[in-house]
Amino acid sequence: MTQTLPDHRLIDGRNVARRILAECKDYTDEQNNLGRLVSICIGDVPETEVYVRNQARGAERAGLPFEQVNWDANITQDEAKQIIQQMNDDASILGVIIQRPAPAHINIRSLQSAVHPLKDVEGMNPASIGNIVYSDVALAPCTAAASVELIKETGLNLEGLEVVMIGHSEIVGKPAAMMLMAEGATVTVCHHLTRSVAMHSRRADVVVVAVGIAGFLGPDMIKPGAAVIDIGINQITDEDGNFKIVGDVQTQAVTEVAGWITPVPGGVGPVTVAILIRNAIVAHKRQVAAGWIS
Ligand SMILES: NC(=O)C1=CN([C@@H]2O[C@H](COP(=O)(O)OP(=O)(O)OC[C@H]3O[C@@H](n4cnc5c(N)ncnc54)[C@H](OP(=O)(O)O)[C@@H]3O)[C@@H](O)[C@H]2O)C=CC1
Ligand SMILES: Nc1nc(=O)c2c([nH]1)NC[C@@H]1CN(c3ccc(C(=O)N[C@@H](CCC(=O)O)C(=O)O)cc3)C=[N+]21
Structure with a gap:
């Protein structure tokens, strides 16, 4: 019988993801009352389906509450921004990610800027992304x-x-x-x-x-x-x-x-998904340090 050996040139992302999610689970096990990660899709965007499905799975494996939110493609910029601002103030929400692409009438950059840096689990607010220039890469x-x-x-x-x-x-x-x-x-x-x-x-x-x-x-x-x-x-x-x-x-x-x-x-x-969850944990630690939550 011939045995198929694993190809060691292949880097196994699922394995790396498992490791990161296990570390996150160690953290969530120690918490009670963790807020949820909210993942927003605007309109019907097939490109984001797999991502969001895997976010839900990753969050579950890491013991992090998760909510998928689908906004109608016709939502206005003002409405979208208002909801994001409410989410910033909602203590039951730990973090927010807005999927790309968004419908053409939506200014996605402006929306990403509206996510408070402490809740910006994707690190796409200009303040978060700017920190990378200073080699501050935690989020x-x-x-x-x-x-x-x-x-x-x-x-x-x-x-x-x-x-x-x-x-x-x-x-x-x-x-x-x-x-x-x-x-x-x-x-x-x-x-x-x-x-x-x-x-x-x-x-x-x-x-x-x-x-x-x-x-x-x-x-x-x-x-x-x-x-x-x-x-x-x-x-x-x-x-x-x-x-x-x-x-x-x-x-x-x-x-x-x-x-x-x-x-x-x-x-x-899979590693992208795991890092999103890890970013949510980083956000939690920062919110605690800032006195937003205890
Ligand atoms: N695995 C994951 O987690 C993720 C995967 N993706 C995937 O990564 C890919 C890229 O995504 P994204 O960065 O958002 O895509 P964009 O379309 O925003 O960017 C594509 C980039 O490729 C450059 N490019 C296009 N054609 C050429 C070429 N012939 N030679 C050299 N450079 C070229 C473009 O340059 P220019 O701007 O100058 O035209 C642009 O900078 C997609 O397949 C996407 O689905 C994206 C996000 C997450
Ligand atoms: N704001 C924003 N940020 C993104 O990072 C972003 C986005 N919008 N829009 C869509 C693209 C695409 N993307 C994927 C991430 C992981 C998988 C993923 O988990 N892929 C599995 C697929 C496995 C399966 O089929 O279930 C894999 O490659 O093994 C797929 C796609 C992130 N994106």
């Missing part, structure tokens, strides 16, 4: 923090590491680049105007990809032995007509060249 955007966590999982020393970040969105690429700098890495950021992404990515020790294009990163774009962190979550239809989630990396081909790689699913996604 950072979840996916960016997940990428750093997964690079650490390889055992590579981040100090002096050459990291190429492909994608510079405000929610992923930019905060990830800042956080990697805070860890001592040398960071190059590529985007759609970069003349040759491959020229940069080929000399990196670690390539982090968040562009939202299935199969974007191929095996000829990395240095042999490099670590590849695949942030992309793209829904495609496979040969049998079934929906399937794939990343931005040609996982099978790149695994033959890489030293480490995060799979999709089972890589960055």
